[in-house]
Amino acid sequence: DIVMTQTPLSLSVTPGQPASISCKSSQSLLHSDGKTYLYWYLQKPGQSPQLLIYEVSSRFSGVPDRFSGSGSGTDFTLKISRVEAEDVGVYYCMQGIHLPPAYTFGQGTKLEIK
Amino acid sequence: QLQLQESGPGLVKPSETLSLTCTVSGGSISSSSYYWGWIRQPPGKGLEWIGSIYYSGSTYYNPSLKSRVTISVDTSKNQFSLKLSSVTAADTAVYYCARLVVIGSSYAFDIWGQGTMVTVSS
Numbered sequence: 073d074i075v076m077t078q079t080p081l082s083l084s085v086t087p088g089q090p091a092s093i094s095c096k097s098s099q100s101l102l103h104s105d106g107k108t109y110l111y112w113y114l115q116k117p118g119q120s121p122q123l124l125i126y127e128v129s130s131r132f133s134g135v136p137d138r139f140s141g142s143g144s145g146t147d148f149t150l151k152i153s154r155v156e157a158e159d160v161g162v163y164y165c166m167q168g169i170h171l172p173p174a175y176t177f178g179q180g181t182k183l184e185i186k
Numbered sequence: 187q188l189q190l191q192e193s194g195p196g197l198v199k200p201s202e203t204l205s206l207t208c209t210v211s212g213g214s215i216s217s218s219s220y221y222w223g224w225i226r227q228p229p230g231k232g233l234e235w236i237g238s239i240y241y242s243g244s245t246y247y248n249p250s251l252k253s254r255v256t257i258s259v260d261t262s263k264n265q266f267s268l269k270l271s272s273v274t275a276a277d278t279a280v281y282y283c284a285r286l287v288v289i290g291s292s293y294a295f296d297i298w299g300q301g302t303m304v305t306v307s308s
Contacts, residue, residue: 073249107291113233120282120298121233127290164233168294173221173246173286175235175295 074098074167078178086186091152093181095165100145109168112141112150115180116161124163125150157185188213190283190299198277198306204270208283208299215264216241221286221293224257224268226279227301234279238286239266273306280304 075098085091101108112125123132125141128148138153152159165178194206208222215222223238237247239257247255251270259266270277280303284295 105291109292111294113295120284120301121295122298123289123294123296126294127292130290132289132296166233166294168292173223173235173238173293174248175223175225177233177235180232 074101074174074176076165076167076176076178078163078165078181080181081179082182082184084184084186085152085155087157088154091155091159091183093150093163093165093183095143095148095150095178097146097148097167101148101167102145103169108144110141110143110148111166111168112139113164113166113177114159114161115164116158119161121164155183155185159183160185188285188297190285190297192281192283192299192302194302194304196303196305198273198304199308200274200306201272204268204273204277204304204306206268206281206283206302206304207265208267210264210266210285215259215266216261219287222259222266223284223286223295225282225284225295225298226277227282228276228279231279236268236270236281275306278304278306 077096079094110128113121115121129141162180189211191209198204221238224236237257254271256269280301282301284298286293
C-alpha cells in the first residue's frame with residue numbers, strides 16, 4: 073500500500089505571506105502512462121473537501137493562481153504565494169490510481185492565520 | 187447543479203451493520219462518465235477512501251476494509267449505498283459520498299456530499 077506523509081501537520085501564516093506544504097509518497101506515483109496522479113484538496117472548516125490541484129501541478133476550475141503544485145516521483149509540494157484568510161482549513165494530498173481504483177490521502181496539514 | 191446527499195442512521199451498535207445511502211440529484215447516476223465513491227473521516231483525523239462503484243455495478247474496495255464493505259447502486263432511484271458490517275468504535279466517522287470524474291487524464295473526486303456522522307456505540 074502507498075503511504076502518503078505530509079509535513080508540517082500544522083502551520084500558522086501571516087496574511088500576505090507564502091506557505092508551503094510537503095507530501096511524500098512511499099513509492100513513486102509516476103504511472104506507466106507517463107502521468108503522475110497526485111492531487112491536493114482543501115477542507116475548509118465545516119465543509120467537505122474541495123479539489124485544488126490535479127496531476128501534481130494543474131489548477132482545478134476556479135482555483136486562484138496563488139495556489140501552485142510541483143514535484144515528481146515521490147516528493148510533492150503545494151505552495152500558496154500569498155495566504156489569505158479564506159485559505160484556512162486542512163490541506164490533503166491524495167494519490168489516485170484509477171485502474172484498479174486506489175486512493176490514499178495524507179494525514180492533512182492544518183493552515184491557520186496568525 | 188449536481189448534488190449528493192448522504193442519509194442513514196447516526197447511531198449504530200457494535201457488531202451490527204452500518205448502512206448509508208447517497209442520493210444524487212441534478213444529474214444521472216447512470217452516466218458513463220462517472221464513478222461514485224464513499225470516503226470517511228474519523229473525528230479529528232484524515233480521510234480514508236472506502237470504495238467506488240460504476241453505474242453498471244462494478245465495485246472497487248479499499249483492501250483494508252474489503253472484507254466488511256459492500257457498495258451497491260440503484261439506478262432507478264439515482265442512489266448508491268454503503269454497507270459496513272461488524273462495526274466497532276473505530277468505524278465512528280463522518281461518511282462522505284462523492285463523484286469521481288475524469289479531470290485531466292484520470293478520475294478524481296470533484297463533488298462531495300455534506301457528510302453524515304455515524305457513531306458506533308451501545
